[in-house]
Amino acid sequence: MMTLKVNGRDHQIDADPDTPLLYVLRDDLELNAAKFGCGLGQCGACAVIVDGKAVLSCVTPLLLFQDKEVTTLEGLGSIETPAPIQRAFMEEQAAQCGYCIAGMMMQAQALLQRNPKPTDEEIRAAMEPNLCRCGTHMRILRAVHRAAHLMQTADASTVQRSGR
Amino acid sequence: MPRTAGRMTRARVFGSVLAALAGVGVAAVFAISWRPAIPAIDPPAPQTFDATLMKRGRVLAAIGNCASCHTVRGAPDYAGGLPVATPFGTIYSTNITPDAESGLGRWSEIAFRRAMRAGVDRAGQHLYPTFPYDHFTNVTDEDDRALYAYLMTRQPVHAMARENQLSFPLDQRFVIAGWKLLFLRPGTYQPDTARSEEWNRGAYLVEGLAHCGACHTPRNALGAERATAQFAGGDVDNWHAYAINAQSPAPVPWTADALFGYLREGWHPEHGVARGPMAEVVRNLSSVPDTDIRAIVAYMASVFGAPTPDRKRRGEEVLGQVNSTPAQVESSDAAGAAIYAAACATCHEAKRPLPYGGVNLALSTAMSGPDARNAANVVLAGLRALEGEPSPIMPGFASSMNDAQIAALLNYLRSRFSNQPTWTGVEKIVEEARRTQTVALQNSRRPDHAPADSSQRDKP
Numbered sequence: 001m002m003t004l005k006v007n008g009r010d011h012q013i014d015a016d017p018d019t020p021l022l023y024v025l026r027d028d029l030e031l032n033a034a035k036f037g038c039g040l041g042q043c044g045a046c047a048v049i050v051d052g053k054a055v056l057s058c059v060t061p062l063l064l065f066q067d068k069e070v071t072t073l074e075g076l077g078s079i080e081t082p083a084p085i086q087r088a089f090m091e092e093q094a095a096q097c098g099y100c101i102a103g104m105m106m107q108a109q110a111l112l113q114r115n116p117k118p119t120d121e122e123i124r125a126a127m128e129p130n131l132c133r134c135g136t137h138m139r140i141l142r143a144v145h146r147a148a149h150l151m152q153t154a155d156a157s158t159v160q161r162s163g164r
Numbered sequence: 165m166p167r168t169a170g171r172m173t174r175a176r177v178f179g180s181v182l183a184a185l186a187g188v189g190v191a192a193v194f195a196i197s198w199r200p201a202i203p204a205i206d207p208p209a210p211q212t213f214d215a216t217l218m219k220r221g222r223v224l225a226a227i228g229n230c231a232s233c234h235t236v237r238g239a240p241d242y243a244g245g246l247p248v249a250t251p252f253g254t255i256y257s258t259n260i261t262p263d264a265e266s267g268l269g270r271w272s273e274i275a276f277r278r279a280m281r282a283g284v285d286r287a288g289q290h291l292y293p294t295f296p297y298d299h300f301t302n303v304t305d306e307d308d309r310a311l312y313a314y315l316m317t318r319q320p321v322h323a324m325a326r327e328n329q330l331s332f333p334l335d336q337r338f339v340i341a342g343w344k345l346l347f348l349r350p351g352t353y354q355p356d357t358a359r360s361e362e363w364n365r366g367a368y369l370v371e372g373l374a375h376c377g378a379c380h381t382p383r384n385a386l387g388a389e390r391a392t393a394q395f396a397g398g399d400v401d402n403w404h405a406y407a408i409n410a411q412s413p414a415p416v417p418w419t420a421d422a423l424f425g426y427l428r429e430g431w432h433p434e435h436g437v438a439r440g441p442m443a444e445v446v447r448n449l450s451s452v453p454d455t456d457i458r459a460i461v462a463y464m465a466s467v468f469g470a471p472t473p474d475r476k477r478r479g480e481e482v483l484g485q486v487n488s489t490p491a492q493v494e495s496s497d498a499a500g501a502a503i504y505a506a507a508c509a510t511c512h513e514a515k516r517p518l519p520y521g522g523v524n525l526a527l528s529t530a531m532s533g534p535d536a537r538n539a540a541n542v543v544l545a546g547l548r549a550l551e552g553e554p555s556p557i558m559p560g561f562a563s564s565m566n567d568a569q570i571a572a573l574l575n576y577l578r579s580r581f582s583n584q585p586t587w588t589g590v591e592k593i594v595e596e597a598r599r600t601q602t603v604a605l606q607n608s609r610r611p612d613h614a615p616a617d618s619s620q621r622d623k624p
């Protein structure tokens with residue numbers, strides 16, 4: 001039994017310590033935003049934020065999360081009250097099939113938390129681990145810029161709430 | 165003025181002898197260290213150079229890995245400015261584009277050749293041996309001419325050299341003259357007539373322009389390569405450059421064919437993927453013709469020597485293990501084992517062929533090397549995808565694991581995948597690697613591994 005803190009709530013998890021976090025999130029906690037794309041750390045669909053950094057949850061075993069705080073897309077905002085990053089992706093219509101988008105948003109969120117005004121090049125470098133098979137990259141790029149802008153104008157509490 | 169002659173005291177005699185000696189000393193230092201300036205020329209027009217010569221120069225510059233030190237990430241090629249950390253301070257590479265004010269624009273071929281041969285710039289100033297003229301001194305006149313033609317026809321870029329950060333007395337250039345007296349053996353390569361032409365060509369390249377020893381040979385306290393330990397393994401940018409002689413720690417002994425494949429493609433199924441500074445070497449070599457690579461391999465195979473029966477057996481054993489089902493090993497390191505199972509094994513034990521599958525770590529020299537640095541670097545940073553071409557990738561784990569966790573993992577890997585004694589101070593090494601990799605990622609010119617598809621590598 002281990003306590004896992006996700007989106008501000010503690011959960012008791014009964015799983016082997018080498019279970020990838022992604023499986024726990026999806027199967028045990030029914031937090032389905034993070035996707036299984038490759039399971040090999042090569043596509044970014046499973047990205048979540050841990051202590052402010054984007055982490056690929058498919059290759060990160062549970063035992064590494066003792067005393068850490070995990071944020072998934074569900075922890076950023078909801079359909080009723082979307083976080084700036086989610087609004088930006090919607091406003092730019094950045095999703096095609098949408099499979100990669102949760103991971104994209106988490107990677108972008110982590111970037112914007114440490115660098116609120118990234119350049120195009122910085123965004124490309126940070127988003128490099130995330131693949132999109134539908135090819136919406138240009139829209140994603142615009143969405144990240146838009147999110148940066150929204151976060152600067154949004155009230156600080158929304159931004160703060162989103163993943164630490 | 166009172167005359168003192170004829171009334172010299174002992175102290176005065178002593179003093180004047182000392183002064184005379186000092187004078188001789190200064191003169192001697194001057195004689196040893198002074199080099200004349202070579203007159204500046206007007207930058208020659210690119211059209212004045214022969215196209216075939218330039219082409220040859222391009223290949224030679226790739227073999228010499230010139231761009232790796234003389235280019236900073238994101239800046240134009242050959243414009244210099246890369247900080248090279250040495251035990252003595254930081255030295256910045258210089259601009260070798262043909263810009264008149266800040267580059268080689270006003271250098272004649274004679275000046276260029278003197279720099280290669282003797283480590284002296286056009287103005288007569290000694291160059292620090294971070295510029296490996298202890299190797300380049302071997303380069304023939306014809307090859308220097310080709311290199312000169314190539315460099316003088318690049319796009320000129322205005323970029324002044326940055327001030328080196330060295331402490332006294334190393335910031336005094338005459339000190340370098342003393343270093344050269346001790347360690348620079350001038351002279352071009354003398355072929356060994358008992359060996360094949362190919363072997364001699366390889367020796368000429370390896371010992372000269374390719375300067376393999378600059379990383380793979382350990383250095384003495386004065387920063388010179390130890391002649392008695394040639395190719396016994398050295399250091400570069402917080403990576404260990406493995407021994408590439410009989411002491412090679414590779415689990416499966418290198419063969420000429422394996423070496424050829426590795427230098428050609430950037431990976432070999434029995435050894436893994438080139439990464440760190442070696443990745444860039446392989447990338448540069450990708451534009452070099454097969455014949456030169458074959459020559460390098462012919463020479464290096466003789467440097468490695470035939471493996472001992474023991475090493476051969478061990479190699480076969482490892483290959484056997486890799487191809488059978490993995491044995492369950494008992495380990496005292498439960499955390500390390502769990503991390504390996506979840507984070508590494510899915511790729512490294514999947515038996516998918518290289519370069520897209522991960523190498524079985526029993527084959528990895530990083531696991532049997534003398535320290536944990538290279539393994540720590542790779543676990544932290546992973547292998548980034550190369551832009552616009554297929555390439556092996558590995559996620560970095562810097563964000564998801566702390567130093568203690570990575571240390572636990574590395575200790576587990578060492579005990580499971582090598583027959584060597586445990587590493588010491590692994591956590592410290594991880595901490596150091598985490599610190600330096602951030603710097604390295606900012607400065608290095610290219611992603612830190614070689615592309616998988618050699619046909620894609622020599623894009624313009």
Ligand code: FES
Pocket residue numbers: 035036037038039040041042043044045046047056057058059
């Ligand atoms: S599913 Fe985790 S990176 Fe692809």
Ligand code: FES
Pocket residue numbers: 094095096097098099100101131132133134135136
């Ligand atoms: S929108 Fe389909 S994978 Fe990115």
